[in-house]
Amino acid sequence: MTHRNTAPTLILVAGHWLGSWAWADVILNLPTERVRALPLTLPGLDPTDPDRATRDLDDQAAAILDHISGAGGSAESPVFIAAHSGANAPVTLVLDRAPELVAGVVWVDSGPIGHDSAFAPDLPAEVAELPLPPVEELTQQASLDGLSAEALDRFRARAVPQPGPAVRQRARLTNPARRAVPATFVCCSISGDQIRELAAAGHPMFAEVAELKHPTFVDLPTGHWPMWSRPRELAAAIEQTVRGKSH
Known part of the structure; x- marks a missing residue:
């Protein structure tokens, strides 16, 4: 008799310059019998795609929705999403289109974006991509705390430039x-208390946090790439969240 895996499905989406490979150490620490982890490389971040520099946020959001569908996700069986850093834009679009x-x-170390926001709205149209x-x-942009020289070298070797259209596009929510x-919120380079304070003060980067109905905050002090600096602890925080909200 075949037993259906009833573990909740988790879609993992890494931030700028990264593909599904970035989650490898986290997935190793997620027990497959308790979490079904499915990482995704967003359109524009696949180095084998000859048209990757033309991909925009709509392409990326559509790819996440396709990934959810392919994993069997539905209104009756919704999935969880882990969104790191700049993956916040396409993931927010997904939440807006199919909550x-x-x-x-x-x-x-991320959070939802607001209506009409963009990562680099003033990037000139002739700039095709943004390399690492x-x-x-x-x-100067993000904390590298906890990253080894090996991790930084791997990051540099495998990083794929962000497609210009994706960072210029404004989100319509x-x-x-x-x-x-x-x-x-798994809070790494900034604490949960700081996020709450900035949200309450109306800081534009955190204003959307103040609008959320059910936010919780977990502090995991490290740099902006915890999947490499503290993968075991990140996996535990993700598993606890997914398992706790799936019952």
Whole structure:
């Protein structure tokens, strides 16, 4: 007799310059009998795609929805999503377009974006892509705490430039139901208390957090890439969230 795997499904979406490979150490620490982990490489971040520099946020959101469908996700059997860093834009679009398909979101050093926002709205149209910046510049953008030289070398070797259309595109959000999807913030380079304070103060980067119906916060002090600096602890935080909200 074949037994159906009833473990909740988790779609993992990494941030800028990254593909599904970025979650490897986290997935190793997620017990398959308790969480069915399915990482995704967003359109524009597959180095074998000859048209990757033309991909936009709509393409990326559609790919996540296709991934959910292919995993058997539905309104009757919604999935969980773990969204790291710049994956927040396409994941927010998914929540806006099909909130019934998502049982909960784990924002990994990230959070939802607001209507009409874009990562780089003023990027000139002639700029086709944004490559991973030099480490000195990257350090000014995000914390590298906890990353080994080996991890940084791997990041540099495997990073794929962000497609220009995806970072220029403004998000059009129309469905307030997205804010009712349970949200857990795994707070790494900034604490949960800081996020709550910034949200309450109306900081534009965190204003959407104040609108959420069911937010929870988990502190995991480390840098902006916890899937490499603290993969075991990140996996535990994700599993606890997914298992806790799936019962």
